Amino acid sequence: MAKLKNLRILNLQNNSIVSIEGLNELVNLRLLNLSGNCIEIAENLKHNTQLEVLDLSENNIAELDNLSYLLNLKTLFLHGNAIRSLKQAPSSLPKEIEALTLADNEIHDLNEISFLSSLPKLEQLSIMNNPCTGMIDKLSPFDYRPFVISWCMNLRSLDGADITEKESLKAEWLYSQGKGRHFRPGQHMELSDYLKRVCPNRPTEQTQSFDDAKLLKILSHQRQHQKVVTTSMTTSSTTLTEISSQQDDDAIILGMEFADVHRSGGNPSVAPYPPESPAIMKMSTGSSPPSSPILAWGGSNPNTPSKRESAVPEDEHTPEAEQELLSDSLLDSDDSDSSG
Numbered sequence: 001m002a003k004l005k006n007l008r009i010l011n012l013q014n015n016s017i018v019s020i021e022g023l024n025e026l027v028n029l030r031l032l033n034l035s036g037n038c039i040e041i042a043e044n045l046k047h048n049t050q051l052e053v054l055d056l057s058e059n060n061i062a063e064l065d066n067l068s069y070l071l072n073l074k075t076l077f078l079h080g081n082a083i084r085s086l087k088q089a090p091s092s093l094p095k096e097i098e099a100l101t102l103a104d105n106e107i108h109d110l111n112e113i114s115f116l117s118s119l120p121k122l123e124q125l126s127i128m129n130n131p132c133t134g135m136i137d138k139l140s141p142f143d144y145r146p147f148v149i150s151w152c153m154n155l156r157s158l159d160g161a162d163i164t165e166k167e168s169l170k171a172e173w174l175y176s177q178g179k180g181r182h183f184r185p186g187q188h189m190e191l192s193d194y195l196k197r198v199c200p201n202r203p204t205e206q207t208q209s210f211d212d213a214k215l216l217k218i219l220s221h222q223r224q225h226q227k228v229v230t231t232s233m234t235t236s237s238t239t240l241t242e243i244s245s246q247q248d249d250d251a252i253i254l255g256m257e258f259a260d261v262h263r264s265g266g267n268p269s270v271a272p273y274p275p276e277s278p279a280i281m282k283m284s285t286g287s288s289p290p291s292s293p294i295l296a297w298g299g300s301n302p303n304t305p306s307k308r309e310s311a312v313p314e315d316e317h318t319p320e321a322e323q324e325l326l327s328d329s330l331l332d333s334d335d336s337d338s339s340g
Contacts, residue, residue: 013037013055020044034059035077041065057081057101064088071096079103079126087185090118099124103159107132109188110144114181117151125152128159132188142195146170150180170199 005025014036023029024047031053032045042056042065051070058080066088067073073094079101086107093100097119103126110132116122125148127133133144145163149155149171155163174180178198183191 023048031055042067045070064092066092068092068094070094073097075099077101079105082106084108085185086112086115089115093119095119096121098122101126102130103127104129106130109185110147110191111183111185111187113148113151114185117153119152121154122152123154124157125155126159141201142192143199143201144195146174146199147180147191147195150174174198 006028007026008028008030010023010026010029010031011033013033017034017037017039020034020039020042021044023032023044027047028050029048030050032048032051033055035055035057037059039056039059040061042061045051045054045067046069049070050072052072053075054067054070054073055077057077061078061081061083063083064078064086067076068091071094074096076093076097076099080103083102083105084107086102095118098121100116100119100122107127107130112132113127116125127144127148145158145167148158149163149167153171153175157163179194183194
């Protein structure tokens with residue numbers, strides 16, 4: 001292997017390999033495929049820190065081993081193993097991971113998903129065909145997608161399907177107003193009963209139409225609000241640009257006046273800005289306008305809906321009211337529309 005230290009891609013799938021060994025010299029490896037083997041522990045990769053893609057699918061891995069030292073790892077395939085818990089994810093998985101496959105494992109508790117919130121850049125995830133989500137021959141009685149999205153809030157794709165606007169809205173409701181985050185690992189049955197009420201997998205036609213209409217109206221209100229904010233920010237930015245331009249012109253004139261005073265033998269106590277001064281040259285070319293205050297203070301882009309960070313309120317609702325909360329919690333504007 002010493003002669004292959006510049007190797008970037010290595011495929012070793014389907015070779016009955018039982019342990020990872022002999023890769024220390026491959027320091028420039030970017031992609032390593034070890035799928036379809038008999039590996040039980042993901043180890044001996046500390047010298048392969050340039051890895052970006054690691055495929056350990058279809059092996060015998062039972063728990064998440066420490067891979068946190070692979071700081072460049074973006075894609076990790078772990079589907080088709082025997083993983084039962086994700087508890088080690090915060091300490092074992094690199095924070096840079098953007099794509100993670102966990103389908104076809106042995107995860108029985110959907111609350112285990114909460115540990116994946118430690119991956120801030122996770123955009124693609126697969127979790128299907130685990131006992132907690134329903135197997136191929138047994139459909140889950142609830143829709144688990146909004147719950148998963150509520151914990152992995154930057155997801156763009158789940159189980160091969162893009163996240164829809166309605167799913168994002170349901171996920172935000174579960175996070176901010178529902179009880180989705182009240183459950184802890186070990187409470188899968190309690191979570192299941194709750195999701196059966198608020199996220200049924202087979203809602204009645206009447207309930208489906210009612211919820212869809214409400215959600216679409218909420219989305220419409222959100223878009224209108226975003227448009228108003230965007231327009232306001234654009235106007236603000238234009239005003240700031242005009243002010244900045246005027247200030248630059250004033251500074252140039254002031255500098256020239258100082259220079260005139262200096263050349264005409266005026267008051268020597270006034271520190272002049274000669275025309276060739278770097279400060280004047282910079283002002284004469286026009287400085288860039290200040291950015292929007294929201295962006296300058298570290299806020300989020302007004303064109304991008306932000307995720308709510310407020311604590312989950314301790315609401316007490318009857319089971320019959322849970323479904324109503326999903327559709328009515330954000331629709332106070334209905335009354336204002338009718339009164340207007």
